[in-house]
Amino acid sequence: MDYLLTEEQKMLKEMVAKFAKEEIAPVAREFEEKGIFPQEIVKKLGNLGLMGVAYPPEYNGAGMDNISYMIAIEEISRYCASTGVIVSAHSSLAVDPIYRFGTEEQKKKYLPALCSGERIGCFALTEPSSGSDAGSARTTAKLIGDKWVINGTKHFITNGEEAEVCVIFAHTDPSQKTKGISAFIVEKGTEGFRVGKHEKKLGINCTSTTELILEDCAIPKENILGDLNKGFKIAMVTLDGGRLGIASQALGIARAAIEDSIKFSKEREQFDQPICQFQAIQWMLANMNTEYEASWLLTYRGSLLKDKGLPYSKEAAMAKLKASETASFCADRAIQIHGGYGYTKEFDAERYLRDAKITEIYEGTNEIMRIVISAAMLK
Ligand SMILES: Cc1cc2nc3c(=O)[nH]c(=O)nc-3n(C[C@H](O)[C@H](O)[C@H](O)COP(=O)(O)OP(=O)(O)OC[C@H]3O[C@@H](n4cnc5c(N)ncnc54)[C@H](O)[C@@H]3O)c2cc1C
Incomplete structure (x- = not known):
């Protein structure tokens, strides 16, 4: 169905297909069997602009469209579905909300390193007792002085082990369900924030799927993403x-x-x-x-x-x-x-x-x- 693609999209498809065949295919089976995160491949994908396909060059993105993004994920997943979701969770779930809902300061601070693949991102909504019913999440964030103090456990988080920038959802008004949730940017290395259990899985075994544990994790007030209580x-x-x-x-x-x-x-x-x-x-x-x-x-x-x-x-x-x-x-x-x-x-x-x-x-x-x-x- 290439006749539906522009010349630019066709060139991208060719480039990603070549990369995936030459660099991903030879190691895909072994990495999946051994559960190896494809660190070097992700770095190279970053160099090719594939960790931020649909975001502007001013943030180190490739400045392409979402059809190009679709093409890139398909071509990568043709040989390794794990690598496909590492890129997709990073781009769609971490880069995208920061790009769409972040302040200009947040975009300048986080997007360049994310879009170049220098830092990996993740998205943490799910909790042990809250999956499809995301409004029932128990993680809370309280504003104490000039810090948001977050407590709770997120689980099943893709890129949980590797991510340095995490978009995390927490209740800022626990009396409300979906209308009391806010989004936050939490960085790896923040005191009170750690990776917990790693899941053993049926497939996509090159990816990490982990708990993220927040215990009195204090982040700057300005790390709220978007408006208060609009996180859902x-x-x-x-x-x-x-x-x-x-x-x-x-x-x-x-x-x-x-x-x-x-x-x-x-x-x-x-x-x-x-x-x-x-x-x-x-x-x-x-x-x-x-x-x-x-x-x-x-x-x-x-x-x-x-x-x-x-x-x-x-x-x-x-x-x-x-x-x-x-x-x-x-x-x-x-x-x-x-x-x-x-x-x-x-x-x-x-x-x-x-x-x-x-x-x-x-x-x-x-x-x-x-x-x-x-x-x-x-x-
Ligand atoms: C490998 C892996 C990676 C993941 N990565 C992430 C991630 O990066 N970030 C993140 O936040 N989450 C992530 N998740 C969580 C994932 O999104 C949830 O597992 C999924 O949304 C389902 O939630 P649950 O597992 O709690 O199942 P439940 O919500 O408990 O559902 C159990 C069953 O009940 C059904 N069900 C539930 N509600 C209804 C309803 N109203 N009507 C009909 N049927 C219903 C479901 O369809 C399912 O069949 C990941 C999960 C896995 C396994």
Whole structure:
């Protein structure tokens, strides 16, 4: 569907695809098996402008659009979904809210090092007892003198271990649910702020998923992000954009499953012919490709609306819903096409299935996506 891309977007796609094939693909399987965070790769992605694709050059961003961002995340995730979400959580969930809701001082202070990849960012909304129901979060922030004092535990935080700049949500008026939450920028190294438990996971094993613990963590008064008690809105707007990133990650996984299946089905012979000659295999490939292209178009539409400054909340939820289910579907079919080999670690199909599953869960589960979509329909 390259005919929908501009010359600049096509060039970016080519550049990221080349980088991903040469630098990410050779280590993806090993890093995932060993749970290695791709430090050097992230540094190089920063040098290429890919840690801040859609942000202005004055903040060290690449000054491109959200369709370019979608392309970059898909191309990276084609070879390593972990690296895809490291970049996506950093860009969509940490850079974006600071860019969108930060004061000029905050932007100048945080964005250049984030967009260049010198510092990594994270977004901490989820808590042990508060997932889909984000308004039930228990973390609090109290203004004492000229400091916000934050107490609470965030968990399941992507980039939790590596992040130096964290966008954290806390109740500033615990008597209110969603209307009493504010957003804050907390820096690594602040007294009372530490990384807690690391999760062991089914997939995306190059990423850290950790607790962040705040115990009487005092941050400067000016580190509130956006207006007092408007944090829930900031979280929701941020997650709308994040869902386009996760949809793009899912597209990368789906494409990997399709491309590997085509290659394998041409090479593997049974009954004296390549298995791609069997109609059963051809139909699986046809279904996989149709689901992928439908998902791509939905993600493209969401990104285009965001670029045009139009509402895109429902469209982002649709893109994430469709693309994540497509990633799981394609990865499952890829294993089937690979037969017994697909069930082994000799091939990547099993990794795709493990990586795909999380795209149906994080940045809002697909049940929550259906709530967002139907709420917009019934308005
Ligand atoms: C690997 C990983 C990385 C993550 N990264 C981050 C991160 O960087 N930052 C962050 O803040 N969070 C992060 N999360 C948290 C993630 O966003 C949540 O796990 C997700 O939103 C679901 O919350 P939960 O796990 O508490 O499940 P729950 O909300 O407890 O949901 C359990 C089940 O109930 C369903 N359910 C809940 N409410 C409803 C409803 N109203 N109607 C229908 N069904 C419902 C859900 O769909 C799900 O099937 C991450 C999670 C994982 C696993």
